[in-house]
Amino acid sequence: MVNIKELAKETGYSVATVSKALNDYPDVSPKTKKIIMAKAKELGYFPNSFGKNLVTKRSFTIGVVFEEQSGVGLSHPFFGEVLSIIKTHIEMHGYDMLLMSKKIGPYVRSYMDHCYQKGVDGVIVISADLDKENYNRLIESNLPMILIDFQNKIKNTIYTNNFKSTFDSVTYLVNKGHKKIGYIRGDLNRFTGKERYAGFLAGCKHYGLPVTDDLIFDGRQYLFDEGEKVASLIKQMPEPPTAILCASDTLAIGLMKGLFNHGIRVPEDISIMGFDDIRMAAQIYPALTTVAQDKQSIGKSAAEKLIDQITNPHQKVEAIMVDGMIIERQTVLDLNQKVK
Numbered sequence: 001m002v003n004i005k006e007l008a009k010e011t012g013y014s015v016a017t018v019s020k021a022l023n024d025y026p027d028v029s030p031k032t033k034k035i036i037m038a039k040a041k042e043l044g045y046f047p048n049s050f051g052k053n054l055v056t057k058r059s060f061t062i063g064v065v066f067e068e069q070s071g072v073g074l075s076h077p078f079f080g081e082v083l084s085i086i087k088t089h090i091e092m093h094g095y096d097m098l099l100m101s102k103k104i105g106p107y108v109r110s111y112m113d114h115c116y117q118k119g120v121d122g123v124i125v126i127s128a129d130l131d132k133e134n135y136n137r138l139i140e141s142n143l144p145m146i147l148i149d150f151q152n153k154i155k156n157t158i159y160t161n162n163f164k165s166t167f168d169s170v171t172y173l174v175n176k177g178h179k180k181i182g183y184i185r186g187d188l189n190r191f192t193g194k195e196r197y198a199g200f201l202a203g204c205k206h207y208g209l210p211v212t213d214d215l216i217f218d219g220r221q222y223l224f225d226e227g228e229k230v231a232s233l234i235k236q237m238p239e240p241p242t243a244i245l246c247a248s249d250t251l252a253i254g255l256m257k258g259l260f261n262h263g264i265r266v267p268e269d270i271s272i273m274g275f276d277d278i279r280m281a282a283q284i285y286p287a288l289t290t291v292a293q294d295k296q297s298i299g300k301s302a303a304e305k306l307i308d309q310i311t312n313p314h315q316k317v318e319a320i321m322v323d324g325m326i327i328e329r330q331t332v333l334d335l336n337q338k339v340k
Contacts, residue, residue, distance in 0.1 A: 007045055022040065061096045061097075062122050062123070062307075063118065063120035064100060064126065066079065086302055090307065100120075112138055122143060123146075146302050146309075150191035151319065158298055158320040160298070160323070160324050166195075166196045166203065169273055172326055173243045173271070176243075176334045180215070180239075180242055181204065181242070181244070182216070183245050217230045217244075222251060227258065228257050235264065246272065249276040252273065253284060253288065255272060267331050267333035272288065274290035275293075286329070286331050292325045
């Protein structure tokens with residue numbers, strides 16, 4: 001492996017100048033940097049991260065705590081995409097991403113213990129399915145941190161405006177002539193589940209729509225199977241709702257599958273609307289009308305906010321709220337046109 005001394009010899013510059021150029025110091029001219037960087041690439045130079053860590057006192061590693069109750073892990077259709085975006089942006093800043101575990105060898109430890117053992121510079125916490133002790137230790141630590149998809153006043157947070165987005169979904173359905181709307185709710189012990197359900201209830205109250213027990217269904221783990229099971233309940237209703245709003249796309253797609261199996265057409269017999277805009281939403285038929293979470297904005301902002309805090313540890317904690325956007329596709333029937 002080519003080292004800095006060999007690189008200096010090849011370029012004719014001093015070791016100090018080469019080191020400054022590689023670390024983008026401002027007192028090295030752009031022309032010199034260009035020459036040195038080109039030669040480094042040509043010779044296959046790769047920085048010694050151990051030496052860099054000794055100088056900067058950083059590991060250039062960001063830990064990711066990702067735990068969700070459905071058990072699908074990194075294949076989760078929403079969080080998996082956000083993680084991929086985060087990874088791209090932290091790598092652009094020279095950081096590696098390390099998925100944290102509660103198990104270190106044969107021993108079970110807290111996430112906090114794992115973070116300290118690996119010496120991560122900061123932590124991204126995705127989803128809130130952590131046990132209380134694990135969660136509290138993370139939040140109360142001095143590690144730079146950003147939480148995705150739930151609120152907290154101690155650490156940086158970023159999340160979609162779930163309440164408004166769901167309220168807007170009710171408005172969308174009402175404008176399409178729907179007066180009896182069902183809802184498959186998510187986990188009410190989680191921030192997103194509570195906010196989306198509250199947005200649904202507020203929307204129904206605002207437009208004078210009925211909210212009865214038979215119109216509310218549970219989808220606590222946001223699984224396809226849960227949505228599919230709701231279809232059986234819909235089949236048994238003498239007067240089913242004309243539309244069903246779902247707390248996630250996975251619930252909506254599962255519901256569509258179940259309705260199809262029962263011979264109930266979407267959207268001709270019942271309209272369906274989801275939340276998240278996972279990739280599958282646009283690929284199924286009929287394509288799902290849903291609320292898009294701005295995954296690019298969430299992932300990029302999470303990465304940049306955390307790295308900014310690592311560099312400037314005394315910055316104020318910030319809550320970043322991202323607007324959702326209704327993506328109109330094929331699963332909502334306009335009853336106003338049907339009447340005409």
